[in-house]
Amino acid sequence: MDIVFHEGTKQFHLFNDKVSYVIGIFPNGEPGLLYYGKRIHDREDYSYLINYEFRAMMVGKPDNEVFSMEMNRCDYPSFGTSDLREPAFDITYENGSRVSNFQYVSHEIKDGKPGIPGLPAVYTEDDAEAKTLNIRFKDELTGMELILSYTVMRDHPVITRNARFINGGDTSVRIEKAMSLSIDLPDRDYDWIQFSGAWGREKVPIERKLDEGITAVRSMRGHSSANHNPFVILKRKNTDEFQGEAIGLSLVYSGNFVTEAECDTYRTLRFMTGINPEGFSWKLDPKEEFQTPEAILTWTEEGLNGLSQSIHRLFRKRLSRGAWKEKERPILLNNWEATMMDFDEEAILKIASKGKEAGVELFVLDDGWFGKRDDDTSGLGDWYVNTKKLPGSIGGLAEKIHDMGLMFGLWFEPEMVNPDSDLYRAHPDWILAVPGRERSLGRHQMVLDMSKDEVWDYLYERMHSIIEEGKIDYVKWDMNRTISECYSNGTPAEEQGKVYHRYILNVYRLYEKLIADFPELLFESCSSGGSRFDAGIMYYAPQTWGSDDTDAVERLKIQYGTSYGYPISSIGAHVSEAPNQQTGRITPISTRAAVAYFGTFGYEMDLNKVSDEEFSEIKKQIAFMKENRGLIQSGDFYRLLSPFEDNYCSWMIVSEDKKKAVFAYYRILSEPNSAHRKVRLKGLDRDRLYHFDGSEYYGSELMEIGVEITEAPGIEWKTPSGDFVSGVFVIE
Numbered sequence: 001m002d003i004v005f006h007e008g009t010k011q012f013h014l015f016n017d018k019v020s021y022v023i024g025i026f027p028n029g030e031p032g033l034l035y036y037g038k039r040i041h042d043r044e045d046y047s048y049l050i051n052y053e054f055r056a057m058m059v060g061k062p063d064n065e066v067f068s069m070e071m072n073r074c075d076y077p078s079f080g081t082s083d084l085r086e087p088a089f090d091i092t093y094e095n096g097s098r099v100s101n102f103q104y105v106s107h108e109i110k111d112g113k114p115g116i117p118g119l120p121a122v123y124t125e126d127d128a129e130a131k132t133l134n135i136r137f138k139d140e141l142t143g144m145e146l147i148l149s150y151t152v153m154r155d156h157p158v159i160t161r162n163a164r165f166i167n168g169g170d171t172s173v174r175i176e177k178a179m180s181l182s183i184d185l186p187d188r189d190y191d192w193i194q195f196s197g198a199w200g201r202e203k204v205p206i207e208r209k210l211d212e213g214i215t216a217v218r219s220m221r222g223h224s225s226a227n228h229n230p231f232v233i234l235k236r237k238n239t240d241e242f243q244g245e246a247i248g249l250s251l252v253y254s255g256n257f258v259t260e261a262e263c264d265t266y267r268t269l270r271f272m273t274g275i276n277p278e279g280f281s282w283k284l285d286p287k288e289e290f291q292t293p294e295a296i297l298t299w300t301e302e303g304l305n306g307l308s309q310s311i312h313r314l315f316r317k318r319l320s321r322g323a324w325k326e327k328e329r330p331i332l333l334n335n336w337e338a339t340m341m342d343f344d345e346e347a348i349l350k351i352a353s354k355g356k357e358a359g360v361e362l363f364v365l366d367d368g369w370f371g372k373r374d375d376d377t378s379g380l381g382d383w384y385v386n387t388k389k390l391p392g393s394i395g396g397l398a399e400k401i402h403d404m405g406l407m408f409g410l411w412f413e414p415e416m417v418n419p420d421s422d423l424y425r426a427h428p429d430w431i432l433a434v435p436g437r438e439r440s441l442g443r444h445q446m447v448l449d450m451s452k453d454e455v456w457d458y459l460y461e462r463m464h465s466i467i468e469e470g471k472i473d474y475v476k477w478d479m480n481r482t483i484s485e486c487y488s489n490g491t492p493a494e495e496q497g498k499v500y501h502r503y504i505l506n507v508y509r510l511y512e513k514l515i516a517d518f519p520e521l522l523f524e525s526c527s528s529g530g531s532r533f534d535a536g537i538m539y540y541a542p543q544t545w546g547s548d549d550t551d552a553v554e555r556l557k558i559q560y561g562t563s564y565g566y567p568i569s570s571i572g573a574h575v576s577e578a579p580n581q582q583t584g585r586i587t588p589i590s591t592r593a594a595v596a597y598f599g600t601f602g603y604e605m606d607l608n609k610v611s612d613e614e615f616s617e618i619k620k621q622i623a624f625m626k627e628n629r630g631l632i633q634s635g636d637f638y639r640l641l642s643p644f645e646d647n648y649c650s651w652m653i654v655s656e657d658k659k660k661a662v663f664a665y666y667r668i669l670s671e672p673n674s675a676h677r678k679v680r681l682k683g684l685d686r687d688r689l690y691h692f693d694g695s696e697y698y699g700s701e702l703m704e705i706g707v708e709i710t711e712a713p714g715i716e717w718k719t720p721s722g723d724f725v726s727g728v729f730v731i732e
Ligand code: GLA
Pocket: 336, 366, 367, 411, 478, 480, 526, 527, 528, 529, 545, 548
């Protein structure tokens, strides 16, 4: 890995074993992306990649008209000059003009990767792991400065980028758009894959061929959202799960975003991501700076599984932080689906104690323990323990749970308030709303104005004090409605365009402070399931509740879709009761567990209510997970059969040393007299002899011949096992 600067040509070559990224300074002083892709040889001069060509209607440099930004591959394109495709940034100056010309001034190359103050980012543990290039540009006329920052990682096929604007002039400007990165690729022969959905059906991969025009996903909801995810893949037409070229683009941000690809009519492609410019307008006074979030480019030629594995490794090792990032996650029991908000201390202790008997390690008390909170119409915001339900307060309950030998976790939804709450009665101006206009309600709640420091102070004081009182081990941080009527009361008119972003910055600051105060605390993020499941939140919370939909069949799709951009160790997955509360479907408890094993495992039900037979099966499931979670949470995950395309789903996880694997398959609906189905396993050592399902096979046999996953005709067909069956096998 290195970053080489070629003085004579002013070109930079960032590379590691896998990828190269070549930046050149164009004749107008702006940066160009001369090459991005598989590692190439370094050379002094790649200027042959700068285009000088005449095209009708084109505009170019006055002293050299054949140089036009439009005909070149830009690296952070500006608004309104000789390139009229989508710009990466847009600044309005004091006189109303929007044209900038950021020219190269200087650069520095450093070992390691500096953090981004106040924002989540990939990090290194040792400076030898990465190199960072900061290139400084200046717009001479206005004094505005731009620093583009690039990091190449030694052990990951990854380039990270961010941009920083500094107002070095003497008048205020307005930044109307500031992407985290923009890259131009020389052809547009890619398929685009986005991950979209809604509550209860998150992250469905949606694929389409790119063509002339703009393809985009975005959020205007104030959170990254279940509707579209800030992770997009570009893949070559022939790329499949196991081979071929693909690029993943992840935005490390949890608020409004846009990721888009623009194909121009010369068959080239622009690909960018950043804060959604809609609803964003940042007034920057002289000497002030604006910092974009980080974006991560991951490249592979090993297919979509290869791409996902690289992202998983990076996120697990160098995006998640803290005590829990690579530690085996506790098996938890959450009371939400068991009791909703209707409980008292006795009921909770009974559920927790049965969990302990089953082998659970962490008990989580969900919504309803505070304020006047008997249903979702009241109490939100009043973070004071409801002593009618919990006479001994949180401290008293926590002590009893801890005495059972369990860890204790608690639910919070800090960013919200019910109109019927003491908090709202005391501070009606603490919500996001436009004075004099109706404000929308969602789940009977309003959104607190997190951009206000006094709101932050209140939440910090309350959360800190409760976590301390209960010696809380785990916090489920929820966020259950979209932001609307985003207006901050008391904030000057010209600062209103900052509110969405400041909101997220203060969410991050609250996480950061609580992590600093309680370094052993495990955070699980949640937003009605996966509505804020993104790379930004992963920096604070190593796991996120995958979906409120706990139905095993639905979860196959949700977890399969989520696995493209996020590691298995980040996906909260629980076994819940049957019939399932979201779909009414009855699935065997074995299949419910077989799906939930591939995530951070737990139960979301009252174990006192299951039959003795089921309870003993649950004990075995927990023992299985304790034995295998180390591998499941840290191994290489392979998608084998897609539930989006098939009546079957299959996946497996292989340890880094390839000595052990866990393989699972699922057959959704029963089939009479099934045709043969074989799954070829992946990632094993060809020459190693493995134990599999009572016999021994070479890795080569398991991978080339595969394993049969249909019911054996002649034996079981007379007593067919029915719908929703699964098999989970440890391969050693
Ligand atoms: C959201 C979460 C659930 C649960 C409820 C509590 O819907 O996703 O898991 O915590 O809130 O109100």
